Amino acid sequence: MLINYLKIAIRSFRRNLVVSVINVTGLAIGISAALVIYLIVHHDFSYENFRKDKDRIYRIVSIMHFPNQDFKNSGVPFPLQKAARTELSGAEQVAPVTVMYPMKVSIPLAGNNFKKFKKQPDVVYTDDSFFRLFETKWLAGSLSSLTQPFNVVLTESRAKAYFDIKAPQEAIGRVVVYNDSIKTTVSGIVADPPVNTDFNFKDFISLSTGDNADTQFKNWNVWNNIDSQNQLFFKASPATTTASLEKQLKELHDKNLKNDFLKSQYLLQPLSDIHFNADYQVFDHRIANKRTLYGLLVVAGILLLLACINFVNLTTAHAVNRAREIGIRKTLGSSYRQLIVQFLSETLVITATAALLSYLFVPILLKIFADFIPPDVHFSPLQQPNLIAFTIILIVVVGLFAGLYPAFVLARFNAVTSLKKQVSTNGKGNGKSALRQTLTIFQFTVAQVFIVATLIVSKQIHFVLNKDLGFKKDGIVAIDLPGDQPVEKQQVLLQAVKSLPQVEQAVLGGQPPARNGFATTVIQYRSGKKLVNNSTEIKYADENYFKMYGLKLVAGKYLSPSDSIRGIMINESYLHLLGFKQPDEALGARLKIQNRTVPVVGVLRDFYFSSLHNAIKPLAYSASTKGEYFTLHVKLKPNSGDSWHTALSSIESRWHNIYGDKDFDYQFVDESIAGFYKAEQNISQLLNWATGLSIFISCMGLLGLVMHSTLQRTKEIGIRKVLGASVAGIVALLSVDFLKLILIAIVLASPLAWLATSQWLQGFAYRATVPWWLFVLSGVLAIGVAFVTISFNAVKAALTNPVKSLRSE
Amino acid sequence: MEKYYRTEEVETIALNKLSMEVKEGEFVAIMGPSGCGKSTLLNILGMLDDPDAGSYLFNGTEVANVGERKRADLRKHNIGFVFQSFNLIDELTVYENVELPLIYTGVASSDRVKRVEEVLEKMQIMHRRNHYPQQLSGGQQQRVAIARAVVNKPKLILADEPTGNLDSSNGNEVMELLTDLNEQGTTIIMVTHSEHDARYSHRIIRLLDGQTVMENIMI
Incomplete structure (x- = not known):
């Protein structure tokens, strides 16, 4: 019977080619979108899902309550890592992890030569507790591999990148030097982590290395410093409640921080939240947005629904063409149920054809949305049984959704009127x-x-991209300067860049007027009994910078390099917060920043220094204390031909003359602003x-x-x-x-x-x-x-x- | 039996207290002018439609107003249809068209092959088994339709002007086939306008305005 239905389905498909093509194309588009979105959603929601006892694993995070806003941080004070281990009851396993910025790695070779890696990401300090918490397959070595200082455990891929080895065992005992100063010996090799985890570290240096006097961590004993580098994970024992753990964390905080100017608090973040919560960083990895994922599901659902509607509309409109066949089948003894099964089978054939076609569309869509799609999402159905299963479910669900109503309509045709071709589905007022x-x-x-x-x-x-932000941004390049080089070199580079014919102007300064990332300081202002206490963003610059960016002065004067200890500039929003109505009134007002008091010497017109998602906030500008800055701002002359490219090549060449092999990193200011959006x-x-x-x-x-x-x-x-x-x-x-x-x-x-x-x-x-x-x-x-x-x-x-x-x- | 067709304003009597009996093995022709109720009667006899009043005993069983499922079941096991316009399914080949009633009655695949081939041989259409209806002449299409009607070995064949779309030569062939089937024991009720075709039957029932007006026994 089914074969008969299939034959009819295929032959009807050919006979009504236009309608069939419309149906298949629409469904193929909807199914393709659904498959791509499934791949994205499945990938993101599978993060850490494979972990044993995942519901009992948490990260301890910090929240700091500043006067006018809260700051969330994925790190904890360094001493909490040790204190949690000894004082937190109900924790089955506590794993401290210190995440390093990309490190320079050198592998000693024969003849005093080195194989060098300039910036290796995914390097952490930790100990065996990490591997007890996040179970990992050992290819060489064991859990005890990280007990000794100056030991390192590598993942298999990282070991192969460092050493010319065939088997993991061959890497044991080899030397890896980090940042030219931390000499470690490979004591273990573990399997590479799966793609659906944020814990994809590659180099695990033993935590005890950080206790050594020469390589000791900064702030290792400071409770009042919270750095996202220092993270703490733990597994709660089955009987422990989060409330009891948070209570213990509060007690630890109160015991060790008598005078907490950060007003900090430690919270528990479930493992399942880490990949999705943008309030806390995930080792600088991509954070998925659940709202976006749900939005994508809605889009897929809508496209499928539209395609199903086409199917229902076209099938019922063309039903009259099938009337005679229905009449014959009924005459020959076909039951109502058999006819419904027949038409549903036809729908399933069309849906399955559309699904097959969509397997051709999916790789194209993945390419089109490459910027939008997580890099680990891939389409290889033969290795993805879950994808095949999802496709089958999709075929059945879409087939039933699109096919049920038309099947009922068709099967309900009266045999006699069908044979006489008196069936109508088009009359006005027809349901x-x-x-x-x-x-x-x-x-x-x-x-x-x-x-x-x-x-x-x-x-x-x-x-947002074209709004006048209150400063010039076109044709300006911000070049990061290395922080570990003599300050005199900055001036040498500045002069060398200024001499280039394509350069209109060049100045040293702090960050550009608008850029992602910020630093705030609590600033106090007292006027009589009134105290204004505000967590304020501070930027660093002097006169040349303000003029180059065209930042408007509304009162006072611009900061000069010598003003670093003698004055500060504020914006109009800060002026209003301090309670002044006119810019001139603020001049001379004394603001307390940490231990010093400085007068306001100038007021800047408000400009948009962050994304237009946020209202303009109070802002202060200070000159650098030692006359050193870490950004070179270069205003290029209008681009003609390839002049900007030539200019950047020339600047890079001069950079390397001065800074040797230091990385040359630059960004156009307008492009970094576009990045906000x-x-x-x-x-x-x-x-x-x-x-x-x-x-x-x-x-x-x-x-x-x-x-x-x-x-x-x-x-x-x-x-x-x-x-x-x-x-x-x-x-x-x-x-x-x-x-x-x-x-x-x-x-x-x-x-x-x-x-x-x-x-x-x-x-x-x-x-x-x-x-x-x-x-x-x-x-x-x-x-x-x-x-x-x-x-x-x-x-x-x-x-x-x-x-x-x-x-x- | 009575049968009415109603619209909002008009009620038409299709069958007006019509009474008739057909014995097993009979060949009956039903004649009458257009609109006299011939096709309505045939639809009711074929259990494609219900009478509005009265009774229909099929093989001793009351079938008037039984449910759709029961009617479909009785129909597929007992009745074969032959239509003026052949009513073959265009998307199926000759073989597949003839096979269809066997599928609905749940005959096993191996038996189906045997029975379809047997009936195609008998109708002398075997050489066209893989052709589609549009590739056949009218006479050939009607033979396929008759093959389909008899493949399930029905007790009754209902033929609605079976030669209406055929030339005289093909028409005669079809009538010969029906006569053969009747001689082998199949009951046949045939609606026709043709006196020539009606002469193949044992009895002619003439209808007018939904009533039997005359019966002729053929000798």
């Missing part, structure tokens, strides 16, 4: 016709919401695709319905033409009913789109206006696309010779 209209309205409502959202998001991105640009790219695909799927469905309607009205078109109707009149006749549906969709979609985008815009402190004409423009776009789709077939029908139309009827 099935009304359902199709409703579904078409739904499709275009979704498409219209996407169109409006795309336009509004694009407008906001254009707004990377997430929004990703959303915009995703929306563009979602919009394009939803319009495409909806228009394909519309085309199928128009073709069917045109076919049904062939005789009417012929008669009207014989009676003198024009081509435009016929096109209008065929279009008007469909365009009415699009108009209804526009009316429904506009408030929905406005609500959705308004919520999204709330994430910005500064927003582009959303004018009424944008909704009109979106509507015109939707009508235009729909009209072109309808005309494609309507014009052809209108141009057909009426004799032919009437004869075919």
